[in-house]
Amino acid sequence: MTTWLKERSELGVSAVLAVLGVVVLVDALRIHTDFAQRGPVGPKAVPVVVGVGLLVVAVLLARDVLRGGRGEAEGGEDVDLTAPADWRTVLLLCGAFLANAALIGVVGFPISGAVLFWGAAYALGSRHFVRDPLIAAGMAVVTFLVFNNLLGVPLPGGPLMGVL
């Protein structure tokens, strides 16, 4: 049973599409159209079409998978599809990304961006414990200065930039 499911894990994509379809439909049916509607077609029509379309595609995809069809995983120069998926790397990378999101408002971009870069490089297997943090810090500070001061795109400086 588990191997059967494992070989057909793409059914999960079907499930996601179906859930998304239901969400879109439920949300559409909740819209009040009795007021403010201009023209014969209100704000409900397109969401209903999209929701139904998602459900139909979910069924068609499931049928395709059960008949042996498989979506082709994307290859690439840095992608080795013969190796099994490396979930540890993926999770560490997600962690680095979310760390930036959590920290940026608190400590500012120069620090949170450095954490993101170093964390991501570490996750991907870089183990230079002097070079990596130096590059990360340099990238973060230079990017902050270029965007914030040179290009006029504001980024949060945080306490570090308050000191400098």
Place this chain on the structure above:
Amino acid sequence: MFDQLMGGFATALTPTHLALAALGVLLGTAIGVLPGIGPAMAVALLLPVTYGLEPTGAFIMFAGIYYGGMFGGSTTSILLNTPGESAAVVAAIDGNPMARKGRGAQALAAAAIGHFVGGIIGTTMLVLLAPTVAKYAVDIGAPDFFAIMVLAFIAVTSVLGASRVRGFASLLIGLAIGLVGLDEMTGQQRMTFGSLHLADGIDVVIVAVALFAVGESLWVAAHLRRNVSEAIPVGRPWLGRSDLERAWKPWLRGPFIGFPFGAIPAGGAEIPTFLSYVAEKRLAGKHRDEFGKGAIEGVAGPEATASASAAGTLVSMLTLGLPTTAVAAVMLAAFQQYGIQPGPLLFQRESSLVWGLIASLFIGLTLLLVLNLPLAPLWAKLLRIPRPYLYAGILFFASVGAYAVNADVFDLLVMFVIGVLGFVMRRYGLPVLPAIIGVILGPAAEQQMRRALQLSDGDLSGLVNTPFSIVVYVVIAVLLFFPLIRKAIAPKKPTTPSAPVREEV
């Protein structure tokens, strides 16, 4: 028109704008040459750089990024045998063997000059054609626009990619994301789940960067190749007399194949570059045996074709607001960022901006040639960047870009969720481009449809009451039923498993 173009040059040739164009070319090439980054991702990642600029300066820089990114892609293709973008797939067939034989410098020169010639011819055609198209397009109405957008949806899901159901799944995901926010006509909340952050909708730039950059980084992380292939070192590009004699005709032929294909929603440069390759092989005469082993015609022709097709995509993007490639989709998002809506009225309302943009396409191409030929050995060094730094950098700049849109942490979380979606799509072979097109064109298509039905008072015939829209729907029907027709004509043709061409964006 000539006056307007000259006015455009006057706008583009001020020192500031010239510097911006040069900076755009350099940044675009530098990012585009990095392995794993195609022109669309390069353009999406560099978009925040232009946020602080006024629109004209931003688009002039953008034009440079655009052509730089395209050229960077073919450099990767030739020196690493890994096409940086679908348009450069063909260039790798002969470009990489040339590089391996020690003729990498000639291959790069053929590509660079091909890009220049193709771009100049393509942009000239754009100058001649776009105002005329815009003039006619002013008269086409809501039903016609809706029909064209449906055509774009169908073309992007049916013409490209191996599996239609997966293409449609991707398109519908994009349309669903496009629904988020306030309904433009009634102000009703849709898919916002009561969140104020979502009431403004999800910014297209965030969706694009999430699907391209974050999805790609996560996907590569799951299957990172530990032993990377070596890039071939290269000297300064140059062409000898015999090479020039072989290359000049393909340079001139390519644009005439590329431009028309770029202008119609048929998936950008993929088909025309292939056609150009086949044509050059036919016409090569005594050099035909060299094809596949390093024929310079096989690099020169397709590269000129790709560049001209990029100019062609600008025709439909600027005059109809219709993006046909991932790069054009990101560019459209950039226009929307400044509250400018490309379409038939763009040439009237934003005349100086459009002509400044077109003039800077010419300038960008010239700068590309002047800067990139001498800098090629340096660009080649970028191919050796350690992969952990490369993908860490992609995530880093993706975060900067997403945050810069609204200075809101919420956007980073949205980007993460959509990035995970992009990962799943890569794992299960769902193409990314239909989703992007869905997000960008979905809301516009809905407006046009509702406007058309408003005029017809709800009668569905209001969608097909113009000759133009009927023609478009016939084309759509042919596209949709083409596999059935083909099956009926050749019932016993064995389906050859086509080699998976990586659609890198």
